[in-house]
Amino acid sequence: MPAILDPDAPDLSEWVSAGDGVVAAQCCAEPTALIAALAAIPGVGDGGLSVFAGMSYTDVFARVAEAGVRVVSYGGLGRTGKVPGLEVVPCNYSALPALFAAGRLPGDVVLLQVSPPDSGGRCSFGPAAEYLVDALPHARAVIAEVNERCPRTAGASIAYADLDAVVHTRRELATGRAGEPGEVEAAIAQHVAALVRDGDTLQLGVGTLPEAILRALGGHRDLGLHGGMITDGVLALIGAGVITNARKPRPDRGLTVTGAALGTTALLDALDGRTDIVFRATSETHAPARIAAAGRLATINSALQLDRDGNAGNESAGGRQIGAIGGQGDFLRAAAAAGGSAVVTLPAARIVARLDGPVSVLRADIDWVVTEHGARSLAGLTPSARRAALTELAGRDLDADA
Incomplete structure (x- = not known):
C-alpha cells in the first residue's frame, strides 16, 4: 500500500x-x-x-x-x-x-x-x-x-x-474559463458552423473562439467528439442533444472521447460518475489510426497568426511563448486523409505578411481558413491563388504589411 x-x-x-x-x-x-x-x-x-x-x-x-x-x-x-x-x-x-x-x-x-x-x-x-x-x-x-x-x-x-x-x-480543483465571445468571434463561428455537417465528429481547441463555435452548432444533429480537450461548451451541446456520438463507428459509438477537461466547477461536477464521456491516453486520442476511426472528422482549431502563404504560427507572439504546436497538425492531417473538414480559424487582423514566431503548421496541412470575412479552402491552390484568398479573408492588402 x-x-x-x-x-x-x-x-x-x-x-x-x-x-x-x-x-x-x-x-x-x-x-x-x-x-x-x-x-x-x-x-x-x-x-x-x-x-x-x-x-x-x-x-x-x-x-x-x-x-x-x-x-x-x-x-x-x-x-x-x-x-x-x-x-x-x-x-x-x-x-x-x-x-x-x-x-x-x-x-x-x-x-x-x-x-x-x-x-x-x-x-x-x-x-x-x-x-x-x-x-x-x-x-x-x-x-x-x-x-x-x-x-x-x-x-x-x-x-x-x-x-x-x-x-x-478535499479541495477545489483548478478551473479555467474562456472569455465571452465578441462580434468578431460570433461572425467566425457562423461561417464555421456552415462547414460542419450533421453527423460529423468534432475536434476543437480551447478558448473564446472555440466556445463561440460550439454555441453556433446548436442547430446541428448527431455530432460526435474525439479530441484532446472538452470544455463547458461541449457539455452544453451534450446536454442539448446535439453531441450524441450516435453516428460514430463502433466501438466508440455513443462515447465522447477526450484526454482532458478544462472548464468551470460545474463542468467538473457534471463529469462525476458519467460513463458517456471517456478519458484516454494521448497515444489513443492523437494516434492517426485512432483519429481516422472516429468517423467523418471536422477538426476546428485557432491560429495565433497565419502568413500570406498559409503557414500557421501557434507558439509565440511579440517575442513571448503564449501557445503551442499541440495537436493541431495531428488532427488537420487526419481529417484531410479521411475526407473530413480541416479548419483553421482566426480574426482577420491576425493574417500577416510574416509570422512573429516559428511556423507551427505547414501550409500543405491547412485547407479551410475562416475569418469574420468568410471561409475559403486553400487546398489545391497555387501560391498566387492562396495569397489572393488570404488577402480576401484579411480584408486588406497583405503586401502592404511586408
Whole structure:
C-alpha cells in the first residue's frame, strides 16, 4: 500500500531526487500540493530537477521555478507561458508518448490527482488522463493527490495499491474559463458552423473562439467528439442533444472521447460518475489510426497568426511563448486523409505578411481558413491563388504589411 504523506507539507524526498525528471498532471488535474513540494527537494537549487508542465491555471510552477526547479513544457498555454525560465520542447502532441518511452522527456516520477478508490480499489484519473497514462510505464515512482472533490471519470484508472505515496485532500480543483465571445468571434463561428455537417465528429481547441463555435452548432444533429480537450461548451451541446456520438463507428459509438477537461466547477461536477464521456491516453486520442476511426472528422482549431502563404504560427507572439504546436497538425492531417473538414480559424487582423514566431503548421496541412470575412479552402491552390484568398479573408492588402 502507498505511504501516506502530510497534505500540508508532503515530503517527497524518498521518491524524488535532484537529478530527476518529474511529470505532472495539467489543467484542472494539477496536484498543486505535490508540485509545490518539489521546491523542498534537497539540492533543487542546482538546477538538476525538472518538471514537465502542461497547460496551467495556477501559479504553482512559477513558485517552484523560483526555487530552482527547471520547468519544461510542450508550450506556453495558460499561466505556463509566464513561468520564469520556461523551457519549451517544440513537438506535435502525438509525439509525447514516444518521447517519454525513449527517455527524451525524462519521467522518473509522475505526479497525479485522482479520485478516491472505488469498490474495486481503482482510482480514476479525474479530468486529465492523456500523456500521464503514457508516462506511467516508464516511471520509477507514482505519487498521487487523492482528492475527494476529484470527479470519478470513465476511462483511465490506476489501482490505489500501485501508488507509491499519496496525500489525501478535499479541495477545489483548478478551473479555467474562456472569455465571452465578441462580434468578431460570433461572425467566425457562423461561417464555421456552415462547414460542419450533421453527423460529423468534432475536434476543437480551447478558448473564446472555440466556445463561440460550439454555441453556433446548436442547430446541428448527431455530432460526435474525439479530441484532446472538452470544455463547458461541449457539455452544453451534450446536454442539448446535439453531441450524441450516435453516428460514430463502433466501438466508440455513443462515447465522447477526450484526454482532458478544462472548464468551470460545474463542468467538473457534471463529469462525476458519467460513463458517456471517456478519458484516454494521448497515444489513443492523437494516434492517426485512432483519429481516422472516429468517423467523418471536422477538426476546428485557432491560429495565433497565419502568413500570406498559409503557414500557421501557434507558439509565440511579440517575442513571448503564449501557445503551442499541440495537436493541431495531428488532427488537420487526419481529417484531410479521411475526407473530413480541416479548419483553421482566426480574426482577420491576425493574417500577416510574416509570422512573429516559428511556423507551427505547414501550409500543405491547412485547407479551410475562416475569418469574420468568410471561409475559403486553400487546398489545391497555387501560391498566387492562396495569397489572393488570404488577402480576401484579411480584408486588406497583405503586401502592404511586408
